[in-house]
Structure formats: structure tokens, C-alpha cells
Amino acid sequence: MRIAIIGDGISGLHLALRLQQLDIDVTLFGAKAPEAVRNGRALNFVARSGGTRRREELLGLDLWASPDTLAEARTVTVHGPEPLTFRADPDPAYSMVDFRLYLPVLVEEYVARGGRHLVTPLTARTAHDAAGDHDLVVVAGGRAAGELFPRDPERSPFDAPQRVLCGGLYRGIGESVPHSIEFHVMPGVGEVLRMPFHCADGHVDVLGLEAVPGGPLDPLCRTPYDADPAHFHSVVLDALHRYVPDLRERVDERAFALNRPADLVQGGVVPVVRRAWRALTDTTYALAVGDAWIVNDPITAQGANLGSHCALEVAEAIAAGPPYDDAFCRAAEERMRPYAESVVQWTAAFLRPPTPQLLELFRAADADPSVAAAFATNFDDPPAMWHSIAAPERTAAFLAHVRSRSEGPDASDSSVPLPSSASAAAGTPRTPQWADLTARPS
Ligand SMILES: Cc1cc2nc3c(=O)[nH]c(=O)nc-3n(C[C@H](O)[C@H](O)[C@H](O)COP(=O)(O)OP(=O)(O)OC[C@H]3O[C@@H](n4cnc5c(N)ncnc54)[C@H](O)[C@@H]3O)c2cc1C
Structure with a gap:
């Protein structure tokens, strides 16, 4: 069997590396040579979760283990009339490495292990051509490639x-807690994120402003950099002063600057879920993974981690053997769907004005470290996260469970059991649930 993967981001690379391990014939198509990625603009700032790091271990990747590249702590602060702050540390730590370093290293590792990597950007037409030579085409070419679906x-x-x-x-920018991610929520305004990051120039900080469209932070986020960098810096500092004064106080004005002009990402992503597969020819199918299938807003830091998760699910499905027909594609989609659906729902919930149950959960985390720890654990377990915030009664059950565990004999286990599948966890039939979400005003 011969598999073509279009796209050499994290989704395509994790899939290619896994198929290679499983001795499956795979060709990976990319749009740019590794050197061009290294020297290019930043496209994202990815925090790789414990789950992704475990998959990397399975793939035999031993990457950037030094403490400087890890985020071991996280603070969540809600600003406004009822301010609160709590620690929700990731365990294990997140890996914070610029994808302009990470992706080329993975490509080189895949090639060093004997993999075929062709720098040939495939279009919809050439994807059909690839279909002629392959039993299955996996499209992992990111947001733009998603238009095939x-x-x-x-x-x-x-x-x-x-x-x-x-x-x-x-x-x-200075840290209040060493090696920490800080996440500030300003209801109605947006969010501010600061996190340590390892890039080609060494240690820097990601500073991310996420503005509610039309809100007071919106025009600041659209300020161009190139025309007047000094003005841009002063606009960012003013925004910090106004919305996150504690963070502003930790900025050393003499040193504060964007690391390089190419290290800025501005714009917006349209969260979208696409059909996961389609026929390319009478006999060959294309299956989408990663952003080609589902695009999430970065607010929950899940897109790349979801792409990695789905890549390994698809690898196991492929390894089970042909035929790679419509039934295969449907089954592969069903395999990826529960986890992916939880990410989409959870991210949508964070993008909307906070629900009463989410605020209740934040207040409980502020008051009780065991709740904060369970909330932190759920960042790496999207079905559990969505289960804990989807409805007031689920949040109440989550809190009751965490508190009973923290008072009980095995106080160290803060995990909450879930029903056997995420859609069962959602407790309502799948389609109406999604329809409800789309019907709500955003
Ligand atoms: C500002 C920002 C911050 C983010 N932070 C996080 C985070 O903290 N955690 C997280 O998990 N996610 C985060 N994300 C989301 C994450 O970046 C994406 O979800 C993830 O990179 C998607 O990976 P992918 O491999 O599916 O697609 P992509 O990363 O888009 O990779 C696609 C690859 O395919 C190649 N390609 C494209 N078209 C073709 C073609 N026609 N032929 C061949 N090759 C092609 C491209 O060159 C690229 O290398 C963030 C996103 C943004 C914008």
C-alpha cells in the first residue's frame, strides 16, 4: 500500500513518522524546503502539550528537553468586577519551541530515517494526479488545503x-512565576497571553492579544508594525497598561521590542469544521487531518495538539490495512471525531462570553487548588474539559467529584471518570447539540 501525505506541518509529519515506523510506504509532499521554513515568517506560536510530547516519544523524537524550553506553570487571571487568579500548572510541562525550528528538524529526521519528502506544492488538480500513484491521499496541508473539503x-x-x-x-518581559504561561481573560474585551518561548535567537516571550471583534482591544490589534515600530510598541504597552497592569509592570521599557519583524502574527482565523473525506477518483479517496479538517481559534492552544492526536489515530487506521475506500474514510473520521468535537466545543465555549458555570469553575479553582489542578489536567484531555463545562449540572458534578477526591483517601488523583465516549459524555444526540451551538448568537 502506498500513502501520499500532502502537507508537512505537525499533522503530516507525525503521520509520516508513524507510518514510516510501521513500515508503510509513504510519500510526504511539502510546499517549502526546511531552510525556507527556518528563515520564514512566524505562522503560529505553539505550546505542545503533554499528550503531544508522549506521541513524540512514541515516534522516537527526543527534542528540546532542556528546562529553558518548557513551561511548567500556568496562571489564569479573570479581570473585571469579580477578579480572580489561580494556578493551573500543566503536568507534564508544555514544550515551547518555535515551529520554524521544530518542523524542519522533524522533516530532516524523517528523511534521515529513509523517508521521501518532495517539495512540490500540490494543488487540487495535482492531488488527483497523486491519487493515481497512491492507495490513499491524506491532506494535511493546513487551512488553505482544507478548501478541498x-x-x-x-x-x-x-x-x-x-x-x-x-x-x-x-x-x-519578565515573569511573575518562573517558566509560566499566563492567561488573562477580560470578559467582553478579549484575552492576553504571555508565555516563554524558544526560537532561533534563544529565549523570548510570546505576547498574544486576542480582541473581541468590535471591542476596545480590536483597533489596537490591527495596528501595523512595519510603518512605525515605535508607535506599534507604544500601542502594545498602552494595551498592557490598561488591561493587564501587573504584566505591564514587568516590562522593561528599555529592552521591550518585537524580536524581529517576521515574528509577528496578526489577523483572525475562521473556526471551521469540514467534511473529513472525499473521493478523488473512482477508486481513491482523500482524508483530511489537522487544520485541513478543523480550524480552531488559538485561544485554547489545541490546533497543533489536535492535529498530532488525529495523525496517530489515522496511522493506526491505515495500519489495519486496505481497502482505503469510503467505509475506511468514514471509520477513520469516527475514530478522530469524539476528541476533535470536544476541542471544537470547548474552544467555542471559551470564545463566547463566559457561561455562569465556567465562571463558577474559575471561582472554585481560585478557592481550591485541587479544582485548579483538575482543570489544568483537562487541558490535555479535551473530552474531559468539555464534559466539565458543557452545562451547569456537569460543572457541579465535576466540582463535587474533585472535592470528594481531594477529601478522600487518595487525594492525589484528581481525574474525573468520563462516560465511555465523548458523545455519550455530551449526553445529547450529536447533531442537535451542534445545531444548538450554531444557533446561539456569537
Ligand atoms: C497565533 C497562533 C498560535 C497558535 N498556538 C497554538 C498552540 O499553542 N497550541 C496548538 O496546539 N496550536 C496552536 N495554534 C494552531 C496551530 O498552529 C495549527 O493548528 C497547526 O499548526 C496545524 O497544523 P497542520 O499540520 O494541520 O497544518 P499547518 O501547520 O498549516 O501545516 C501545513 C503544511 O502543509 C504545507 N502545505 C500547504 N499547502 C500545501 C500543498 N498544496 N502541497 C504541499 N504542502 C502544502 C505547508 O507549507 C505547511 O508546512 C496556533 C495558531 C496560531 C495562528
């Missing part, structure tokens, strides 16, 4: 960007 209106929670992003790599 129609949008699924029932499952797509939004049809426009829900945040205006202005994220960059900066120098001159």
Missing part, C-alpha cells in the same frame, strides 16, 4: 473570526 455547516460553530489576533515574540 466542503465546510460542514452543522458542526462549524462560527462563520467569521471570533478574535482579532496580534501575537509576537518579544524581548523585555
Whole structure:
């Protein structure tokens, strides 16, 4: 069997590396040579979760283990009339490495292990050509490549960007907690994220502003950098002063600057869920993974981690053997769906004004470290996260369970058992649940 993978981001690479391990004939197509990726613009700032790091271990990747590249702590602060702050540390730590370093190293590792990597950007037409030589085409080419697959209106929670992003790599920002991610929520305004990051120039900080469109932070996020860098820096500092004064106080004005002009990402993503597969020819099918299938707003830091998760699910499905027909594609989609659906729902919930149960959960985490720890654990377990915030009674059950465990004999286990599948956990039939979400005003 011969598998073509179009796209050499994290989704395509994790899939290619796994298929290679399983001795399956695979060709990986990319749009750029590794050197061009290294020297290119930042496209994202990815925190790789414990789950992704475990998959990397399975793939035999031993990457950037030094403490400087890890985030071991996380603070969540809600600003506004009822301010609160709590620690929700990731365990294991997140790996914070620029994808302009990470992806080329993975390509080189795959090639060093004997893999075929062709720098040939495939179009819809050439994807059909690839189909001629392969038994299955996996499309992992990111957001743009997703256009091969129609949008699924029932499952797509939004049809426009829900945040205006202005994220960059900066120098001159101090941490209140060492090696920490800090996440600030300003209801109605947006979010501010600061996290340590390892890039080609060494240690920097990601500073991400996420503005609610039309809100007071929106115009600041659209301020251009190139025309007047000094003005841009002063706009960012003013925003910090106004919305996150504690963070502003930790900025050393003499050192504060964007690391490089190419280290800035501005714009917005449209969260979208697409059909996961389609026929390319009478006998060959294309299956989408990663952003080609589902695009999430970065607010929950899940897109790349979801792509990695789905890549390994698809690898196991492929390893079970042909035929790679419509039944195979449907089964592969069902395999990826519960986890992916939880990410989409959870991310949509964080993009909307906070629900009463989410605020209740935050207040409980503020008051009780065992709740904060369970909330932190759920960042790496999207079905559990969505289960804990989907409805007031589920949040109440989650809190009751965590508290009973923390008072009980085995106080160290804060995990909460879930029903056997995420859709069972959601407790309502799948389609109406998604339809409800899309019907709600955003
Ligand atoms: C500002 C920002 C911050 C983010 N932070 C996080 C985070 O903290 N954690 C997280 O998990 N996610 C995060 N994300 C989301 C994450 O970046 C994406 O979900 C993830 O990179 C998707 O990976 P992918 O491999 O599916 O697609 P991509 O990363 O888009 O990779 C696709 C690859 O395919 C190649 N390609 C494209 N078209 C073709 C073609 N026609 N032929 C051949 N090759 C092609 C591209 O060159 C690229 O290398 C963030 C996103 C943004 C914008």
C-alpha cells in the first residue's frame, strides 16, 4: 500500500513518522524546503502539550528537553468586577519551541530515517494526479488545503473570526512565576497571553492579544508594525497598561521590542469544521487531518495538539490495512471525531462570553487548588474539559467529584471518570447539540 501525505506541518509529519515506523510506504509532499521554513515568517506560536510530547516519544523524537524550553506553570487571571487568579500548572510541562525550528528538524529526521519528502506544492488538480500513484491521499496541508473539503455547516460553530489576533515574540518581559504561561481573560474585551518561548535567537516571550471583534482591544490589534515600530510598541504597552497592569509592570521599557519583524502574527482565523473525506477518483479517496479538517481559534492552544492526536489515530487506521475506500474514510473520521468535537466545543465555549458555570469553575479553582489542578489536567484531555463545562449540572458534578477526591483517601488523583465516549459524555444526540451551538448568537 502506498500513502501520499500532502502537507508537512505537525499533522503530516507525525503521520509520516508513524507510518514510516510501521513500515508503510509513504510519500510526504511539502510546499517549502526546511531552510525556507527556518528563515520564514512566524505562522503560529505553539505550546505542545503533554499528550503531544508522549506521541513524540512514541515516534522516537527526543527534542528540546532542556528546562529553558518548557513551561511548567500556568496562571489564569479573570479581570473585571469579580477578579480572580489561580494556578493551573500543566503536568507534564508544555514544550515551547518555535515551529520554524521544530518542523524542519522533524522533516530532516524523517528523511534521515529513509523517508521521501518532495517539495512540490500540490494543488487540487495535482492531488488527483497523486491519487493515481497512491492507495490513499491524506491532506494535511493546513487551512488553505482544507478548501478541498466542503465546510460542514452543522458542526462549524462560527462563520467569521471570533478574535482579532496580534501575537509576537518579544524581548523585555519578565515573569511573575518562573517558566509560566499566563492567561488573562477580560470578559467582553478579549484575552492576553504571555508565555516563554524558544526560537532561533534563544529565549523570548510570546505576547498574544486576542480582541473581541468590535471591542476596545480590536483597533489596537490591527495596528501595523512595519510603518512605525515605535508607535506599534507604544500601542502594545498602552494595551498592557490598561488591561493587564501587573504584566505591564514587568516590562522593561528599555529592552521591550518585537524580536524581529517576521515574528509577528496578526489577523483572525475562521473556526471551521469540514467534511473529513472525499473521493478523488473512482477508486481513491482523500482524508483530511489537522487544520485541513478543523480550524480552531488559538485561544485554547489545541490546533497543533489536535492535529498530532488525529495523525496517530489515522496511522493506526491505515495500519489495519486496505481497502482505503469510503467505509475506511468514514471509520477513520469516527475514530478522530469524539476528541476533535470536544476541542471544537470547548474552544467555542471559551470564545463566547463566559457561561455562569465556567465562571463558577474559575471561582472554585481560585478557592481550591485541587479544582485548579483538575482543570489544568483537562487541558490535555479535551473530552474531559468539555464534559466539565458543557452545562451547569456537569460543572457541579465535576466540582463535587474533585472535592470528594481531594477529601478522600487518595487525594492525589484528581481525574474525573468520563462516560465511555465523548458523545455519550455530551449526553445529547450529536447533531442537535451542534445545531444548538450554531444557533446561539456569537
Ligand atoms: C497565533 C497562533 C498560535 C497558535 N498556538 C497554538 C498552540 O499553542 N497550541 C496548538 O496546539 N496550536 C496552536 N495554534 C494552531 C496551530 O498552529 C495549527 O493548528 C497547526 O499548526 C496545524 O497544523 P497542520 O499540520 O494541520 O497544518 P499547518 O501547520 O498549516 O501545516 C501545513 C503544511 O502543509 C504545507 N502545505 C500547504 N499547502 C500545501 C500543498 N498544496 N502541497 C504541499 N504542502 C502544502 C505547508 O507549507 C505547511 O508546512 C496556533 C495558531 C496560531 C495562528
